[in-house]
Amino acid sequence: MLDKTLxxxxxxxxxxxxxxxxxxxxxxxxxVDVTExxxxxxxxxxxxxxxxxxxxxxxxxxxxxxxxxxxxxxGLKVFSSEKLYHSGEVVxxxxxxxxxxxxxxxxxxxxxxxxxxxxxxxxxxxxxDEEGHAxxxxxxxxxxxxxxxxxxxxxxxLIVLMTAVVKSYKNDGMHPPRGLAxxxxxxxxxxxxxxxxxxxxxxxxxxxxPYLLSAFFFIWINNLxxxxxxxxxxxxxxxxxxxxxxxxxxxxxxxxxxxxxxxWKHIFATPxxxxxxLPIMIPVELVGIFAKPFALMVRxxxxxxxxxxxxLALTGIIFxxxxxxWSGLSIPMSLFIGVLELLVAFLQAFIFTMLSALFIGEAxxxxx
Amino acid sequence: MDLITPDLGLVFWTGLNFIILMFILTKFIxxxxxxxxxxxxxxxxxxxxxxxxxxAEMEKLQTQxxxxxxxxxxxxxxxxxxxxxxxxxxxxxxxxxxKEEADKIVExxxxxxxxxxxxxxxxxxxxxxxxxxxxxxxxxxxxxxxxEKQKQLAETFAKDINLN
Numbered sequence: 001m002l003d004k005t006l007x008x009x010x011x012x013x014x015x016x017x018x019x020x021x022x023x024x025x026x027x028x029x030x031x032v033d034v035t036e037x038x039x040x041x042x043x044x045x046x047x048x049x050x051x052x053x054x055x056x057x058x059x060x061x062x063x064x065x066x067x068x069x070x071x072x073x074x075g076l077k078v079f080s081s082e083k084l085y086h087s088g089e090v091v092x093x094x095x096x097x098x099x100x101x102x103x104x105x106x107x108x109x110x111x112x113x114x115x116x117x118x119x120x121x122x123x124x125x126x127x128x129d130e131e132g133h134a135x136x137x138x139x140x141x142x143x144x145x146x147x148x149x150x151x152x153x154x155x156x157x158l159i160v161l162m163t164a165v166v167k168s169y170k171n172d173g174m175h176p177p178r179g180l181a182x183x184x185x186x187x188x189x190x191x192x193x194x195x196x197x198x199x200x201x202x203x204x205x206x207x208x209x210p211y212l213l214s215a216f217f218f219i220w221i222n223n224l225x226x227x228x229x230x231x232x233x234x235x236x237x238x239x240x241x242x243x244x245x246x247x248x249x250x251x252x253x254x255x256x257x258x259x260x261x262x263x264w265k266h267i268f269a270t271p272x273x274x275x276x277x278l279p280i281m282i283p284v285e286l287v288g289i290f291a292k293p294f295a296l297m298v299r300x301x302x303x304x305x306x307x308x309x310x311x312l313a314l315t316g317i318i319f320x321x322x323x324x325x326w327s328g329l330s331i332p333m334s335l336f337i338g339v340l341e342l343l344v345a346f347l348q349a350f351i352f353t354m355l356s357a358l359f360i361g362e363a364x365x366x367x368x
Numbered sequence: 369m370d371l372i373t374p375d376l377g378l379v380f381w382t383g384l385n386f387i388i389l390m391f392i393l394t395k396f397i398x399x400x401x402x403x404x405x406x407x408x409x410x411x412x413x414x415x416x417x418x419x420x421x422x423x424a425e426m427e428k429l430q431t432q433x434x435x436x437x438x439x440x441x442x443x444x445x446x447x448x449x450x451x452x453x454x455x456x457x458x459x460x461x462x463x464x465x466x467k468e469e470a471d472k473i474v475e476x477x478x479x480x481x482x483x484x485x486x487x488x489x490x491x492x493x494x495x496x497x498x499x500x501x502x503x504x505x506x507x508x509x510x511x512x513x514x515x516e517k518q519k520q521l522a523e524t525f526a527k528d529i530n531l532n
Contacts, residue, residue: 140376170400181401210398242379242382
């Protein structure tokens, strides 16, 4: 029974991890820019590129999901990303001695260059400075990008899965957990006992459980979805600095607003420090308030992005050398890293939650 | 560089999405799960405590039983001892009484025997006296014909009487 499940699981992982190979293939003779491919994958995008294939006329066909673009620029402007990428024009430019292109739609007056939306100038074009950056004005971009879509999708998926879990407890909650709950309950109990109780303390942990549980499961499910190479997974959401910034900011706000008088006393009048040193200590402690969540933000971002880069780079070996024989090396290696990433997905969610609990615990601790 | 620059739009959506998600999950998921898990754990703890208490009570009862048994045994021994003493006493007293009674009977018998004997002796004496008188009368009638004989006889009688 277990063997069967294990086998099915291993095959599933193999199939999933070999998918980037298929989706990354290109027509003969055309070199693949692996760096470009990797950077394109780990960054956010205004459309979701699913796959590219060659049709009967040797023309490249792209299958993409057009996501809505929402701009705040003298009022709210909402339109499909198709109008930029496909209805508009592709403008070839040479910036910084390198050939590049951007998509412009003169009717709308916007252009997208390296996934950033700019306003077009009077002539309906973008201006570039010497470093190759566009200098046009940027509207506030609240688009439903690839990552925002992944954000919504994972939230809905999490709610659906958890609704299935909570059914197990609807009757009386006395019998042992059944189905998905058998898998989720140990994790919940682990977060309660080994993260919340251990770091915040028996007396005060209850108030912070919803945040810790939500953060853990949300990060975990997004880490896992990020490992699935095809739509609707594969968005590098937890490896995006904006995402980790928002979550780390939540931890910081909770920590600061939970801080009791001992916490603030420790910052503004550190016990055992001569008062002459306080002008130095106070700024250091104040920086510490921001440094802790900053570390949270960078840790999650760097770990997940690094994982994605390694898997893609290993897969990219095949295209860099232009020989399918390299798949003998590259697939086992990316499989190995892929399985490792499954562990990292859990580990990083755990570390984020653990450190959040630790920081909150420091803020609410009573003086010894 | 834009890889490590937070993007306003995504930060906004992440924050909004996460806060809404957290409220939905807290209300519909975490609260029921946590309360069910806590309730179950409390229940298990209660059951364990109860089992422990019951065991302690059982042990207490067992010791109590053993003590009762011991006491009962001691009491039984005492009762047996007492009964034995009582019966011994009874036997002894009965023996004493019986002896007394027997002594009394013996005494009575002796007294009556004595009385009988005395009566018999006196009867005999009377009889003897009567017979002697008759004999004496007869002898006297026969022998007292002469003075000598009378004298002799008188002497003999006197001797006889003294012997008696």
